[in-house]
Amino acid sequence: MKISVIGCGYLGAVHAATLASMGHTVVGIDVDPGKVAQLARGAAPFHEPGLDELLEHGRATGRLRFSTDPADAGDAQVHFLCVGTPQDKTSDAADLSFLVSAAAALLPHLAAGAVVVGKSTVPVGTVGMLQDVLAARPDVLLGWNPEFLRQGTAVKDSLVPDRLVYGVDGGRAAAFHPATGAPLGVTAALDGVYEPLLAAGIPRLVCNFATAELIKSAANAYLATKVSFINAVGGLCDAAGADVTELSEAMGLDPRIGGRYLHAGLGFGGGCLPKDIRSFRTQAATLGVPAVEDWMRLVDAVNLGQRERTVRLAAELCGGALAGRSITVLGASFKPDTDDIRDSPALDVADRLAAAGAHVTVTDPKAVNLAWRRYPRLRFESSAARALQDAELVLLLTEWDEYRQLCPASAGQQVRRRVVLDARNVLDAAAWQEQGWVVRGLGTAAGALAAAAH
Numbered sequence: 001m002k003i004s005v006i007g008c009g010y011l012g013a014v015h016a017a018t019l020a021s022m023g024h025t026v027v028g029i030d031v032d033p034g035k036v037a038q039l040a041r042g043a044a045p046f047h048e049p050g051l052d053e054l055l056e057h058g059r060a061t062g063r064l065r066f067s068t069d070p071a072d073a074g075d076a077q078v079h080f081l082c083v084g085t086p087q088d089k090t091s092d093a094a095d096l097s098f099l100v101s102a103a104a105a106l107l108p109h110l111a112a113g114a115v116v117v118g119k120s121t122v123p124v125g126t127v128g129m130l131q132d133v134l135a136a137r138p139d140v141l142l143g144w145n146p147e148f149l150r151q152g153t154a155v156k157d158s159l160v161p162d163r164l165v166y167g168v169d170g171g172r173a174a175a176f177h178p179a180t181g182a183p184l185g186v187t188a189a190l191d192g193v194y195e196p197l198l199a200a201g202i203p204r205l206v207c208n209f210a211t212a213e214l215i216k217s218a219a220n221a222y223l224a225t226k227v228s229f230i231n232a233v234g235g236l237c238d239a240a241g242a243d244v245t246e247l248s249e250a251m252g253l254d255p256r257i258g259g260r261y262l263h264a265g266l267g268f269g270g271g272c273l274p275k276d277i278r279s280f281r282t283q284a285a286t287l288g289v290p291a292v293e294d295w296m297r298l299v300d301a302v303n304l305g306q307r308e309r310t311v312r313l314a315a316e317l318c319g320g321a322l323a324g325r326s327i328t329v330l331g332a333s334f335k336p337d338t339d340d341i342r343d344s345p346a347l348d349v350a351d352r353l354a355a356a357g358a359h360v361t362v363t364d365p366k367a368v369n370l371a372w373r374r375y376p377r378l379r380f381e382s383s384a385a386r387a388l389q390d391a392e393l394v395l396l397l398t399e400w401d402e403y404r405q406l407c408p409a410s411a412g413q414q415v416r417r418r419v420v421l422d423a424r425n426v427l428d429a430a431a432w433q434e435q436g437w438v439v440r441g442l443g444t445a446a447g448a449l450a451a452a453a454h
Contacts, residue, residue, distance in 0.1 A: 167212020331398020
C-alpha cells in the first residue's frame with residue numbers, strides 16, 4: 001500500500017520506518033526541514049535502539065522517503081496523523097492545534113476515497129474536531145488507531161505489538177458486513193496496513209471513536225497509578241522500617257496484581273505519561289467524573305513528591321546541608337535507552353540540588369548534549385568515571401545498565417565519600433556495602449539501618 005505519515009517526531013518516525021519494513025511504500029511529512037533531511041539520510045534525530053537500522057533499510061529499498069511538502073502525500077491510500085499533542089501552556093489539557101493544522105494542511109491533497117487515521121494520544125471529542133475539518137470531503141474516511149509505544153523499546157513495540165486497536169464510526173457493529181463478516185471501510189484499510197501483524201496472531205480490537213480516544217490515556221493512567229501506589233507505600237515502608245523492594249516482590253507474585261510497574265523509586269517522567277494523566281484528569285473534570293479527576297490529581301502529586309523526597313534524602317546523607325557539597329548524578333534522560341529529557345525526574349532533582357547550593361555534575365550515556373543547554377547551573381560529563389571524581393554523594397537517578405553494573409570498588413577509588421543514594425532501587429546494595437559504601441534507596445530504610453548496624 002501507499003501510506004503517508006504526517007508528523008515525523010518520535011511516534012511518526014518509528015511508525016513510518018516500521019510500515020516500510022513491512023513492505024509498504026511510505027512518505028513521512030514534517031514541517032521541520034532539518035529533521036526531514038536527517039531522516040532522509042537514514043538517521044534518527046533522537047536515540048531509539050534499532051531505529052537507525054530500519055530507516056537505513058527503508059532508504060536503501062526505496063520504500064521510505066521524507067518530505068516537507070504535504071502534496072507529496074497526495075497519492076497515498078492511508079494517511080496516519082502522528083503529530084504531537086503536548087500539554088497546553090496555560091492548562092493541563094492537551095494542545096490539539098498541531099493535529100488540527102496537520103489535518104487541514106493534508107485536506108487539499110487527499111485522493112478520492114482516502115483513509116485518514118489518527119494515532120496521536122488525544123482527549124475524547126478530538127475525532128469530532130477532525131470530522132469538522134474534513135467535512136468538505138465526505139468521500140474521505142476517518143479512523144483512530146492509538147499507539148502504545150514505549151521509548152527505548154519502540155521498534156519492538158511496533159513490530160510485535162501487544163494489540164491493535166481500531167476506532168471506527170459506529171463501532172464494531174459498523175465495521176463488518178452483517179452477512180459475510182468481511183471488514184468494511186476503515187477496518188478493511190487498516191487490516192491491509194497491518195496484514196503481517198494480523199497474520200502473526202496479534203490481537204485486533206474494533207471499537208467506537210470515544211473508546212479508541214480513551215484507551216491510551218486510560219492505560220497510561222493505570223500504569224501511573226501502579227507506580228505512584230508503590231512509591232507511596234515506599235514512604236510507608238521508610239516510616240515503618242520495612243523494605244519496599246521485598247514488599248513489592250511479594251505483591252507482584254500475586255497473579256491478580258503482577259510485578260510490572262510495581263517498582264518503587266524516583267517516579268515517572270517524559271513527554272507522555274505526565275501530560276497524559278493530566279489530560280485524563282481534565283477530561284474527567286469536563287465530563288463530571290470527580291472520582292477519576294481526584295484520583296489522577298493524587299497520582300500526579302505522589303509522583304512529583306518523589307523528587308522532593310529524593311532531595312531531602314540527599315541533604316540527610318550530606319549531614320543536613322547541601323550547600324558547597326560535590327554531588328554526582330548518574331542519569332539525565334527520563335528513562336534508560338533514550339536521550340529524551342522532557343520532564344526528566346533526574347534533571348529536576350539535579351537542578352533542585354544545584355538550587356540548594358550543591359556543586360552538581362551530571363552524566364548520561366546519550367542525553368548530555370541535549371541537557372547542558374537547558375540546565376546552565378549543572379556541570380555535565382559524558383564519562384561516568386570523570387563525573388565521579390571527588391564526589392561526596394552519588395545519586396543514581398536513571399537506571400541505565402552501565403550504572404547498574406558499575407564496579408563499587410573502582411567507583412570507590414574515584415569519589416571523596418562512599419555514599420550513594422540509589423533512587424531507582426536497582427543496585428546490589430550488599431555488594432556496594434562490602435566495599436565500604438553507605439547505600440540508601442527510596443523505601444528501603446530497613447536495609448539501610450541493618451547495614452549501618454553491622
